[in-house]
Amino acid sequence: MIEVENLTKSYGKKKVLDGVSFKIKGGEFVSIVGASGAGKTTLIHVLIGKEVVDHGSVKIDNYDVANLKPSKVQEYRRKVGIVFQDYKLLPQKTVFENVAFALEVAGYGQKFIEKRTIEVLKLVGLEEQRNNFPRQLSGGEAQRTAIARALVHDPEMIIADEPTGNLDPANAQALAKLLLRINQYGTTVIFASHNQDLVSTIKKRVITLDRGRVTGDKMNATYK
Ligand SMILES: Nc1ncnc2c1ncn2[C@@H]1O[C@H](COP(=O)(O)OP(=O)(O)OP(=O)(O)O)[C@@H](O)[C@H]1O
Ligand SMILES: [Mg+2]
Incomplete structure (x- = not known):
């Protein structure tokens, strides 16, 4: 459960x-x-504990995210998978290594890391590219690697900011799927x-922001 209340930032x-x-x-x-x-x-930066606010609160599970103590930031981020427009992959690591790295820093054992990494690479359809370096990937593949990395530690929530911003329409649709x-x-x-077309085909809940205010919040909505 995420409860965002009266967030104000200038x-x-x-x-x-x-x-x-x-x-x-x-599950939404x-x-x-x-x-x-x-x-x-x-708003996304506030939700991932990267930006503090002037007023208001964000409660996610038991975390007071908008006012997170630095010592709690890492703990909180482990519950969340984050995906950005620019994939932020490590250029000198392969697809497999980029995804496995998230588990290595968390201290998991080699056997588990191997199994879990292959599992998520299968889920995003990148098993064959596991040994490619980021420069050897298409934009869609690079973004799917970033999604695999965000998913690998089985987060409760994925937060994606403009993840299709660098993709052509076909790859953007595939990513939304x-x-x-x-x-x-x-x-x-x-x-x-x-991306209006994309949000309209997703047809889930849509929250609209206009100059910092929520001006719409609809279920099964298109974006016009
Ligand atoms: N660090 C900053 N310092 C000053 N102004 C900022 C800063 N970050 C964002 N802004 C301003 O805040 C407003 C909101 O920016 P934000 O990046 O949240 O918009 P956005 O909805 O994500 O836009 P886009 O669709 O272009 O990504 C913009 O007017 C921007 O110029
Ligand atoms: Mg933006």
Whole structure:
């Protein structure tokens, strides 16, 4: 359960989040839409504990995310899988190593890491590319590697900011389908995007931001 209450944040005189409130239940798929500059990335940064707010709160499970102590940030992020527009893959590691790395730093044993990494690479359809380096991947494959990395530690929630921003329409559709499939397995998905066509084909809950305010919140919605 995510409870966002009255989030307010300004940069200088400009209010970037202005009284944002909503609740998201475990297992939901929520698209966050709005024009460029509406505040989507700022909101995502607050949800992942990367940005503090002026007022308001974000409660995710037992974490007070908008005011997270530095010592709690790592612990909280382990519960969340994060995917960005620029894939942020490590260039000198293979697909397998990029995904396995997340488990290595968490201290899992080699056998488990091997098994779990192959499992998620299968899920995102990248078993064959496991030994490719990022420069040897298409944009869609690179983004699916980033999704595999976000999923590998079995998070309760995936938060993706404009994950299809660098993809052509066909790859963007494929990525949206993948996120929907991940959601069907029970993972909560929060998907920020200004891609109207894509959000309209996803047809799940849509929260609309306009200049820092929530101006719409509809189930099974399209984005126009
Ligand atoms: N670090 C910052 N300092 C000052 N202003 C900022 C900063 N980060 C964001 N802003 C401003 O906050 C507003 C919201 O930005 P944000 O990145 O959240 O928008 P967005 O909805 O994600 O847009 P886009 O669709 O282009 O990614 C913008 O007007 C932006 O210029
Ligand atoms: Mg953004």
